[in-house]
Amino acid sequence: SQMNKIYLLTGSNMGNCRLQLKKAISIIEKKIGKVSRQSGLYQTAAWGKTDQPDFLNQVLIVETNLTAEQTMQAILSIEKQMGRVRTEKNAPRIIDIDILFFGKEVVLTENLVIPHPAIQYRRFVLVPLNELSPNFIHPVLHESNHHLLLKCPDKLDVKKK
Numbered sequence: 001s002q003m004n005k006i007y008l009l010t011g012s013n014m015g016n017c018r019l020q021l022k023k024a025i026s027i028i029e030k031k032i033g034k035v036s037r038q039s040g041l042y043q044t045a046a047w048g049k050t051d052q053p054d055f056l057n058q059v060l061i062v063e064t065n066l067t068a069e070q071t072m073q074a075i076l077s078i079e080k081q082m083g084r085v086r087t088e089k090n091a092p093r094i095i096d097i098d099i100l101f102f103g104k105e106v107v108l109t110e111n112l113v114i115p116h117p118a119i120q121y122r123r124f125v126l127v128p129l130n131e132l133s134p135n136f137i138h139p140v141l142h143e144s145n146h147h148l149l150l151k152c153p154d155k156l157d158v159k160k161k
Helices: 017-031 068-081 123-132 145-151
Strands: 004-012 034-038 042-044 055-064 096-102 107-109 112-114 158-160
Touching: 004 017, 004 123, 017 034, 017 055, 017 068, 042 123, 055 123, 068 096, 068 112, 096 112, 123 145, 123 158
Parallel strands: none
Antiparallel strands: 004 055, 004 096, 034 055, 042 055, 042 158, 107 112
16 A cells, blocks of 8 residues: 655643653554654644643654554544543643644545644644755645745744753
8 A cells, every 4th residue: 555654743741741752653653654754842832722831742754554544543542542631622631643744635524634724823833844844835725834934923932942
């Protein structure tokens, strides 16, 4: 089956975040595929629900032969395995894994939207994306990660750790 190059965003703001992100990589390699590149770690204020600790975020490039749907199922099982409990929206969490891009695929189903619909609005997503792949063209917006970062309206501070 075909190998897909996908971009995942990992994030944590509970406990030892650095350790959680490291652990996420090792489980992703078991359940989804080889992590071929990883961005630096970025610290950013919590988005949407601000009365909580800062997040540590990282973008991973993963090579998988799973489909987008299978990848989403694997992510849910990884989050569960790592102790993520999905409670209220934007609550603190041990681990959060999002699919940003799935190759050049555009997926619009009831429970899956790829590319992730908020990429262009979130500096904490665009900064690590731009670090790894500044020239990757967003398959819906037809603009590079670099250009999207330059235009990004979000002014939240994103600090490299």
